[in-house]
Amino acid sequence: MKKNVIVGQSGGPTAVINSSLYGVVCEALNREDSCGTVYGMINGIEGLLKGTVMDMEPLERSGELELIRTTPGAYLGSCRYRLPDDLEDEVYPRIFERFEEYHIGFFFYIGGNDSMDTVSKLSAYADKIDSEIRFIGIPKTIDNDLVLTDHTPGFGSAAKYVASTVREIALDASVYDSKKSVTIVEIMGRHAGWLTAASALARKFEGDNPVLIYLPETAFDPDKFIESVRSSLESVSNLVVCISEGIHDAEGTFICELEKNVETDTFGHKMLTGSGKYLENLVKEKLGVKVRSVELNVSQRCSSAMLSGTDLKEAAAAGAYGVKCALEGASTKMVAFTRLPDAPYRIDYELKDVHLICNQEKTVPLEWITKDGSDVSQDFIDYALPLIQGSVKVPEENGLPKFAYRKNC
Amino acid sequence: MKKNVIVGQSGGPTAVINSSLYGVVCEALNREDSCGTVYGMINGIEGLLKGTVMDMEPLERSGELELIRTTPGAYLGSCRYRLPDDLEDEVYPRIFERFEEYHIGFFFYIGGNDSMDTVSKLSAYADKIDSEIRFIGIPKTIDNDLVLTDHTPGFGSAAKYVASTVREIALDASVYDSKKSVTIVEIMGRHAGWLTAASALARKFEGDNPVLIYLPETAFDPDKFIESVRSSLESVSNLVVCISEGIHDAEGTFICELEKNVETDTFGHKMLTGSGKYLENLVKEKLGVKVRSVELNVSQRCSSAMLSGTDLKEAAAAGAYGVKCALEGASTKMVAFTRLPDAPYRIDYELKDVHLICNQEKTVPLEWITKDGSDVSQDFIDYALPLIQGSVKVPEENGLPKFAYRKNC
Numbered sequence: 001m002k003k004n005v006i007v008g009q010s011g012g013p014t015a016v017i018n019s020s021l022y023g024v025v026c027e028a029l030n031r032e033d034s035c036g037t038v039y040g041m042i043n044g045i046e047g048l049l050k051g052t053v054m055d056m057e058p059l060e061r062s063g064e065l066e067l068i069r070t071t072p073g074a075y076l077g078s079c080r081y082r083l084p085d086d087l088e089d090e091v092y093p094r095i096f097e098r099f100e101e102y103h104i105g106f107f108f109y110i111g112g113n114d115s116m117d118t119v120s121k122l123s124a125y126a127d128k129i130d131s132e133i134r135f136i137g138i139p140k141t142i143d144n145d146l147v148l149t150d151h152t153p154g155f156g157s158a159a160k161y162v163a164s165t166v167r168e169i170a171l172d173a174s175v176y177d178s179k180k181s182v183t184i185v186e187i188m189g190r191h192a193g194w195l196t197a198a199s200a201l202a203r204k205f206e207g208d209n210p211v212l213i214y215l216p217e218t219a220f221d222p223d224k225f226i227e228s229v230r231s232s233l234e235s236v237s238n239l240v241v242c243i244s245e246g247i248h249d250a251e252g253t254f255i256c257e258l259e260k261n262v263e264t265d266t267f268g269h270k271m272l273t274g275s276g277k278y279l280e281n282l283v284k285e286k287l288g289v290k291v292r293s294v295e296l297n298v299s300q301r302c303s304s305a306m307l308s309g310t311d312l313k314e315a316a317a318a319g320a321y322g323v324k325c326a327l328e329g330a331s332t333k334m335v336a337f338t339r340l341p342d343a344p345y346r347i348d349y350e351l352k353d354v355h356l357i358c359n360q361e362k363t364v365p366l367e368w369i370t371k372d373g374s375d376v377s378q379d380f381i382d383y384a385l386p387l388i389q390g391s392v393k394v395p396e397e398n399g400l401p402k403f404a405y406r407k408n409c
Numbered sequence: 410m411k412k413n414v415i416v417g418q419s420g421g422p423t424a425v426i427n428s429s430l431y432g433v434v435c436e437a438l439n440r441e442d443s444c445g446t447v448y449g450m451i452n453g454i455e456g457l458l459k460g461t462v463m464d465m466e467p468l469e470r471s472g473e474l475e476l477i478r479t480t481p482g483a484y485l486g487s488c489r490y491r492l493p494d495d496l497e498d499e500v501y502p503r504i505f506e507r508f509e510e511y512h513i514g515f516f517f518y519i520g521g522n523d524s525m526d527t528v529s530k531l532s533a534y535a536d537k538i539d540s541e542i543r544f545i546g547i548p549k550t551i552d553n554d555l556v557l558t559d560h561t562p563g564f565g566s567a568a569k570y571v572a573s574t575v576r577e578i579a580l581d582a583s584v585y586d587s588k589k590s591v592t593i594v595e596i597m598g599r600h601a602g603w604l605t606a607a608s609a610l611a612r613k614f615e616g617d618n619p620v621l622i623y624l625p626e627t628a629f630d631p632d633k634f635i636e637s638v639r640s641s642l643e644s645v646s647n648l649v650v651c652i653s654e655g656i657h658d659a660e661g662t663f664i665c666e667l668e669k670n671v672e673t674d675t676f677g678h679k680m681l682t683g684s685g686k687y688l689e690n691l692v693k694e695k696l697g698v699k700v701r702s703v704e705l706n707v708s709q710r711c712s713s714a715m716l717s718g719t720d721l722k723e724a725a726a727a728g729a730y731g732v733k734c735a736l737e738g739a740s741t742k743m744v745a746f747t748r749l750p751d752a753p754y755r756i757d758y759e760l761k762d763v764h765l766i767c768n769q770e771k772t773v774p775l776e777w778i779t780k781d782g783s784d785v786s787q788d789f790i791d792y793a794l795p796l797i798q799g800s801v802k803v804p805e806e807n808g809l810p811k812f813a814y815r816k817n818c
Contacts, residue, residue, distance in 0.1 A: 013584050043586040073580030171482030172711040175422050177452040297703050302581040305714035388808035399797035
């Protein structure tokens, strides 16, 4: 009897995590010789434990699956559930009972680091009990911080969103006359600066904004920062500075934690302003120029307005490739991208050992960051530019993007 | 001898203010029988005073003008210069000397309330000195708060941006399981709630997010707000609330000013958190649920990703119509839109007395706001929906939107 397939999504959403879901489901439905029912876990492994799964096939018949492909967020819902390190924990047999119940032969989990940890642990437990279920991770994260892969689905679209939005903010900042102004843009990424680095793509010509870019890979020195802002303002009246939310000083203290005077609000909560807000006040104090800070916020991971065609396509292909490999016998792997050395840009899809990926973090190479820590090199541009190519026309209805959603949520 | 044309932009930028510039310049260049040189003021009336103007014709020849049409921000640069009320002030003769110098016969100013004040005062001064220069205002503001016109160019695209972004944020908020959460989205608009109201367009079905919407047109009661959030969470697990930045209590105190404990930061600056941040803390304190606030920020006015085709077209047509009317002898007017009563949506372009427009403010009619002040009515939806129709393909280069910019800035 044919084994069934189950797929889930986990961790923070991205603009293309549903494209990977589309890839997995389409490929599995197309391989009806080898695959039985294709199930989706609602809210990842948590949903599986509760027995909330759905049959994905009707979505293909209704055309909804095609709409899912360009819908941001996680169609199946997500979770942030971390499996216990101890494989003797009672949760493992409970999960595998569910697998038994649904007659699962193939398990696909779309996510980042923590999700690969789930794939790794389930694989290890399967080994332990001699289960034949195959476990494959499909990468996903706007942070681009997974090791053993050239890049991750989700990064290209987020990078395109960041670069185009910073380009627009720079235009917005430039409309007033010669009075000096500083705009600080705070970009997602606590430990890895890939997304902040992508702001460099916003430049229309050499010396264009954003003139200064700070990643969390190097220590941030507020005094040097002020000096850089001061000297940059000599040549650029309306300066745009991009910072990662995770910039920190040489001691490792996040810049957003340097604010000492403000302790608690009316309700007793610590008023943690972001790093951008802190630096806004610092610039105001030290240089006395007009300054504002802008936090790009969740749109970085959920905007469908700036989908990268390359990213969307690769996300779906990663899902399909995972299914293909699982059917050929692979397990305990994550789908990875290897960039071919010659131009034009092309990638090979490969499998990497998921045990080696989970709980690792790939940061921007230090040689791609300029010595003073205030910019990225051409190497980064060459790396990132192919990933934002191609635009996607999201279906529209009544003047707005049309999205798929589960009717009961 | 033919008189020359001068055009300027003023106030905050929008996504389509350059489309109006395109409209004015194209029409004026096409009417070479009546118009001489077409000048642009760099940074509005301030630039005119300094003598920084540019010849616009080369932009048409180079194709740059077509690119300007879909570029957000203000291509010519903007200013926030308010002319003195006293027409005896020495600035008036200085401005009219410039007009003389450039042999100006037609003056077009693209902007909002304050810009119409400039048009009004220059018109009044022209009357006073019997000048034959014709002054026409071209409306522009994302706030949609100009009187005597159905709506303003800039609003449709901003509304489309707000609605689609809120729709995406609602998807993002819904990915985690049944744990209750609240997302508060803060939207531009100090006194007029048009843009915040546009978030209602984000709903995909009845009862969908954003469930609660608060405009500055009515008094905001924090206690009632908490009660509404509490009861909404009974039916919607992941609640999205949209608020205008300008919501205020019955005494007129802005909600963002209610925070009392936090006085100053390390540098002695008052730490004014936004209204969203204040309400985030209030919800955390009173209801103990997961809560975050998101400020949509400047992308509302400068994103080219969500241009409304209708808005872009009307913005250009408003500029062209202004030129046509000025050539026919009109002055002291603003171009206005009148919506024809029958479906489908159509507008007539008209002229209204600019003296009656400046320094007025059109807010959302109270009958379009629900009694408890937490939603807008179908009347608003019917009003706004036609304004966000049609999508625009912005030219792309190297994976990013290609924008026009003055090479010296």
